[in-house]
Amino acid sequence: MTQAATNNSETSTSDTSTSDLMVEMRNVNKWYGDFHVLRDIYLEVKRGERIVVCGPSGSGKSTLIRCINHLEEHQKGEIVVGGIPLTQDVKRIEQIRRSVGMVFQHFNLFPHLSVLENCCIAPMWVQKKPRKEAEALAMEYLERVRIAEQATKYPGQLSGGQQQRVAIARSLCMHPDVMLFDEPTSALDPEMIKEVLDVMVELAEEGMTMICVTHEMGFAKQVADRVIFMDQGQIIEENAPEPFFNNPQSERTQLFLSQILGH
């Protein structure tokens, strides 16, 4: 298999100690039935790094990040998250999930719980925090995503952008070491994309480790340390944003970039 990835010296991780690595994926392969969705994925993400994953639909980018917290199961290869190897062991999977936050394309807020309860439920039931403490924590994060005044409402009463910001706050309440974003702005009306991206930029500037599947190239240019381009289940190209956008190496990357930036 030819891997056209072009690591530049800054992001090559060969000489970094393992304790610094938040996520390691080595030779990860996954199949849906006969369909080979992830092919020989190698990816290392250091603490504090911001990664943007892009590529055409069906290229396996969502599957890639969903493997990190075992929402999808990989069949071959090795995934290590925060030093813990991901195995079939349910306890271990839950341990990893507690330290990995995830934001979904369709928000997936719990519609039967208020905004505040959405944020409190995991701290209270997973981390066993007392209600008072969990609520204070939730309010703090709702404040940070600028939606505290909606705390008593239900998700169905909020706009898409507001819901997605609540979803980000809900994840942050678990104090994750790394945040996964699965196309967080794809289901939003155009005028709401910015309010979500602003929150994500702030989060990035605070030093959160982030892996972000998105088509927002402006966001990638602004905050990403590395941009990863995927096609047909493989990582085609990997580079810092500036060279990635200005000087893409592979033909497929060039084609993809011309399609999404060209209009």
Added chain:
Amino acid sequence: MIHNKETIPQRPAPKGTIGPIAWLRGNLFNGPVNSIFTLLGLYVLYLLVVPTVQWAFIDADWVGDSREDCSRVGACWVFVNARFSQFMYGLYPSEEYWRANIVFAMFAGIIAWMVIPRLPFKRWMTLFALLIFPVIAYVLLHGGYFDLPRVSTHRWGGLMLTLLLASVGMIGALPIGIVLALGRRSNMPIVKTFCVIFIEFWRGVPLITILFMASVMLPLFLPSELSVDRLIRALIGLTLFQSAYMAEVIRGGLQAIPKGQDEAAAALGMTYWKRMGLIVMPQALKMMIPGIVNTFISLFKDTTLVMIIGLFDLLGIVQAALSDSRWLGFSIEGYVFAAFVFWIFCFSMSRYSQYLERKLNTGHKH
């Protein structure tokens, strides 16, 4: 080009498009054909309602103690009156009615407490209703403790027995149904197979067969010292039968919950049981209120089938009273009374479920 510089103020709707007259015109008298059907319908309604009211209320006889007190023009409620306590308690000894009355009163109190939203301590009340009340009810009804004379279960009957069968059936069927539904969706092959076989077996057999097997066949196979009370056997049969239906209703609800809900809960590190108990099940049960209540109502009415194993529920005791030679010929009154009592309970359940649906509705689903 600017169309409207000023905001257009809100104006009232045109005359004759809102209000009851407009509704009548729009829905019942919009055109000659519909007007004719409306009038025809009103006439049919008149033909049905007037004689019924005449029979049931105006010409009816209410007081007395024998059939001679009935004029035979309208309904003879004297019959229901005279047999009322039997309809309520079955063959329960009349000097012990007070025990059944206490249980009835507690039962009504618990229901009222649960249903009236303003009353506090719902959680404690639920625990009391599920754990302590059954013990009190058993001790009181069955006796044999605290100098209370024993009243064996074959003397229990009437509405008391109907309510007992229905409440035990409902309270048992719901949790068993939940477990079976989760089991049927499980990834574990043994659990799944067991649940599928269980559900399909109980769903595939008529309730009458199950009751019959429980009362006639089981004692033939079991050694006599292992004999279980006939009422208990009926209760177990009824509960397991209904739990299979309940499982399928709940499975339908579970399937309607988007996968993203479980994924979001999983991504927060919740265990399977927390995901189900806190996120998936509350939403599924809420959506399934109509289906669950539907099952409850059919269970309530199915309790009448215990008649075939010699238990006298409300309908059974009414039928038994009809064959009393002193009261021959009052079957319409008896059946109307039984139907009315059943209808009251089923209709209340239906109304309460509609109220619950409205109360628990927190906006659109995702």
